[in-house]
Amino acid sequence: MATKSKHSITLKIIFFALVVALVCLSYIFLQLLFNQETYPGEILQKDYLQTRQFHYVEVRGRVDRLLRSGEEVFFREDGVRFYYHDGHNTYSNVINPTIASFQALGDHYYGYRLGRFWAPPSQLPSSAYLVAPSGQEYMLAFEDTFIDELQQKWDNVRRKTFSLILGISLSILAAGLLFIRLVYLLSDRQEDSYLRQLDWIPLEFVLAAMVFLVLYMSYLFYSSLQPVFYSDLISVVTTFLFVFLSFSGFLLVILTIISRLKRDRLAETSLIKKVFDAFAIAFDTVTSGSKRLTDIVSRRTVLFLILLSILLFIAHQLQNTPEVLLILALISVGLMSWFIRANKRTLSSIDQSMDRSVQEMLKSEKTKVELITNVSHDLKTPLTSIISYVDLLKNEPLNEVSQEYVEVIAHKSSRLNQILQDVFDLSKASTGDVTVKRDEFDLRRLIEQTVIDMESQIESSGHTLKLNLPAYAVMIESDGTRLYRVLQNIIDNALKYTHEGTRIFLDLSVNGLTAIMVLKNTSAYAMDFTKENVLQRFYRADKARTSEGSGLGLSIAESFTELSGGSFDIEIEGDLFKVILSFPISNRKGFA
Amino acid sequence: MTSTILVCDDDKEINRIITKVLTTENYRTLSAYDGHQVLELAAKEPLDLILLDIMMPYLDGLSALQQLREEQNIPIIILSAKSQESDKVRGLSLGADDYITKPFSNAELLARVKSALRRYKTLGDVHQQKQTEITIGDLSLDMLTKMISVGGETIHLTATEYKIMEHLMRHAGQVFSAEQIYEQVWGEPAYGVENTVMVHIRRIREKIEINPKEPIYLKVVWGIGYKIEA
Numbered sequence: 001m002a003t004k005s006k007h008s009i010t011l012k013i014i015f016f017a018l019v020v021a022l023v024c025l026s027y028i029f030l031q032l033l034f035n036q037e038t039y040p041g042e043i044l045q046k047d048y049l050q051t052r053q054f055h056y057v058e059v060r061g062r063v064d065r066l067l068r069s070g071e072e073v074f075f076r077e078d079g080v081r082f083y084y085h086d087g088h089n090t091y092s093n094v095i096n097p098t099i100a101s102f103q104a105l106g107d108h109y110y111g112y113r114l115g116r117f118w119a120p121p122s123q124l125p126s127s128a129y130l131v132a133p134s135g136q137e138y139m140l141a142f143e144d145t146f147i148d149e150l151q152q153k154w155d156n157v158r159r160k161t162f163s164l165i166l167g168i169s170l171s172i173l174a175a176g177l178l179f180i181r182l183v184y185l186l187s188d189r190q191e192d193s194y195l196r197q198l199d200w201i202p203l204e205f206v207l208a209a210m211v212f213l214v215l216y217m218s219y220l221f222y223s224s225l226q227p228v229f230y231s232d233l234i235s236v237v238t239t240f241l242f243v244f245l246s247f248s249g250f251l252l253v254i255l256t257i258i259s260r261l262k263r264d265r266l267a268e269t270s271l272i273k274k275v276f277d278a279f280a281i282a283f284d285t286v287t288s289g290s291k292r293l294t295d296i297v298s299r300r301t302v303l304f305l306i307l308l309s310i311l312l313f314i315a316h317q318l319q320n321t322p323e324v325l326l327i328l329a330l331i332s333v334g335l336m337s338w339f340i341r342a343n344k345r346t347l348s349s350i351d352q353s354m355d356r357s358v359q360e361m362l363k364s365e366k367t368k369v370e371l372i373t374n375v376s377h378d379l380k381t382p383l384t385s386i387i388s389y390v391d392l393l394k395n396e397p398l399n400e401v402s403q404e405y406v407e408v409i410a411h412k413s414s415r416l417n418q419i420l421q422d423v424f425d426l427s428k429a430s431t432g433d434v435t436v437k438r439d440e441f442d443l444r445r446l447i448e449q450t451v452i453d454m455e456s457q458i459e460s461s462g463h464t465l466k467l468n469l470p471a472y473a474v475m476i477e478s479d480g481t482r483l484y485r486v487l488q489n490i491i492d493n494a495l496k497y498t499h500e501g502t503r504i505f506l507d508l509s510v511n512g513l514t515a516i517m518v519l520k521n522t523s524a525y526a527m528d529f530t531k532e533n534v535l536q537r538f539y540r541a542d543k544a545r546t547s548e549g550s551g552l553g554l555s556i557a558e559s560f561t562e563l564s565g566g567s568f569d570i571e572i573e574g575d576l577f578k579v580i581l582s583f584p585i586s587n588r589k590g591f592a
Numbered sequence: 593m594t595s596t597i598l599v600c601d602d603d604k605e606i607n608r609i610i611t612k613v614l615t616t617e618n619y620r621t622l623s624a625y626d627g628h629q630v631l632e633l634a635a636k637e638p639l640d641l642i643l644l645d646i647m648m649p650y651l652d653g654l655s656a657l658q659q660l661r662e663e664q665n666i667p668i669i670i671l672s673a674k675s676q677e678s679d680k681v682r683g684l685s686l687g688a689d690d691y692i693t694k695p696f697s698n699a700e701l702l703a704r705v706k707s708a709l710r711r712y713k714t715l716g717d718v719h720q721q722k723q724t725e726i727t728i729g730d731l732s733l734d735m736l737t738k739m740i741s742v743g744g745e746t747i748h749l750t751a752t753e754y755k756i757m758e759h760l761m762r763h764a765g766q767v768f769s770a771e772q773i774y775e776q777v778w779g780e781p782a783y784g785v786e787n788t789v790m791v792h793i794r795r796i797r798e799k800i801e802i803n804p805k806e807p808i809y810l811k812v813v814w815g816i817g818y819k820i821e822a
Contacts, residue, residue: 373674373676376673377647377673377674380673380694380695381603381606381673381694383694383695384603384606384673384694384695384696385603385605385606385609386695387695387696387697388606388609388610388613388695388696388697388698389605389609391697391698391699392609392612392613392698413695417695421675424675428676435677435678439815439816441813441814441815441816442815442816443815445769445770445786445815445816445817446814446815448770448786448787448790449790449812449814449815450814452787452790452791452794453794453812455791455794476815478815480813480814480815480816481814483814483815484812484814
């Protein structure tokens, strides 16, 4: 039923609008009703003479005016006769204003004369009339025609009131029914999404909005009860607009609360609950599990600081009452001991889990090294056969072409052996599973020894290596054998990638307490790579990877340098490739 | 008299090629493919040398080595793909005479086998050593004839090279810097002539070492100097 939901949306909007409209209508009716100025509850009284309104408004109202205004009073109403004596003068629109003459006018006379009240026997609610001040007298009488008019008016008011009450009841009834229907429509789970969008508003705000709207609507209602109000059209329109808007808001508030209730999310959307939940974790002493232990600690710290500041604030406010301060001190001691103990527990479980992960890491590193050791062993065994047989083959009488092929195999198998050894060394070095022997020696001497050791290699490469060493010994504390390998690798690398006809420079200098060795060469390739690339394992400057080497040389050099206590860096400036090694100068002896 | 060598490696191809290399040099060979076979053959046959692989089925090389050493004193060379220093130390401390890492070249294997056999066979002659001779392992230096031999083979050294060797062998185990060697050999103060010494030493290594990249006699102490292993 794909169309159902569409219908329901329109339907819901219509329903919503109708509910609001009906409520506004009943509001208007209510306004009108209150503006009738009738005493409530007298609507059922058909006879106007029996109503309190008649006595208070018609009779007492006139008496009031009579007594207050003295000689200025002239009742110009047809059918109302009066008499007023202020102690000296007499005012009346009756020629002979005796009691009898008033009584003769009909059954509706009211007065205070000769020290007592005068009224038809059946109509004397005593509180309705005023006792005239001493010396004053009054008398009032309504002619029957006047009474008839009043009765007619009263009948009109009653009719109007009844229809208003009916209108109010009907519109409220209709609004109520529509509202129930609307809620029913919204109970459809899929259709709830519109109201769900309001879930982000915390419940407290929703409730506050509800209270505010109720108060505001009441205010609007009462402020518009004054008859004066209706003289200003703009304020009438704006008031009704406000009523409309606030009731719409109110209805939305009710609906979102109902929607939350239905989905059992009322508490969840509460800001207080959220805050509470955020800090509830601070009380969590679970030693393991999915919760972030550091999170627990940090939240606990925040909570602790907040509580402490509150305590401090209270203490500041109540510094003149020592008893309270004592209690506060006790509370803060309790708070602190809770904070410390809970943190201790959490931190110790952090420790435990860290230990565990370190153990696991070590184990996995060990497994890794074992794996590589086994793999390299498994690869070396067949390689041994290859190398040995090729060795034998070389001694066989072969024709020239075969001899050449055998040379290629021999060369490649020894290279394979080298790569294998490199991989193995690097994996050992990078897992730190190596023993490092630290001796004090002259770095300058080591460079010379290495260069001489590699002399034949350097010569056959056709490049020139220019050494620039200081005249004094540069003593460092490091692992000579590993450093020899480092030098070998970086010189090897330079020999491989140096541009024809350029020289390779190897400089050693001392800067403060650091020995710095820099190997510079001009690259034969465009160096469109970064330092990170170079140190990446198996990275090769020539993308075709045709040249010799495993691509591990510089990685091994880096690992070994760091293992033997130095630092390894690479700089690329245009075509200039620089390897920079630095070592702390040994402080056992000075310069030799 | 031809020496009998037991070749023990579970890899048949390796076993075959070693046998082949050794028989070309007129050695008599026997083959074993696991540790148990080694022990059986060692008990039955009169052997002069055993080439022993470590990773073997049933009984590994190191265990076999331990058991062999309880009864036999013959040279045992370990052949292994395990190239870590700790592996070498372990093998040697269990009684192996030498340790060859796979892959190896045939020439290196032969050289080491010869060297081990020679040491074993001339063991009894030590007391006959002349006063004018210095012998360190396979290395021997005759101060009268000014000759150096490695495993019985005479090595042709220049006069300077000989002097350097003599100095180092007289003080075997001691490390000498290039300057010290220069001053000793040339008899004059060394001023920026260390390179000369280093070049000489490299040439000596090329002459006397089986594999100059992995010297066993004349060792480089990186950043310090050189020494002959005692």
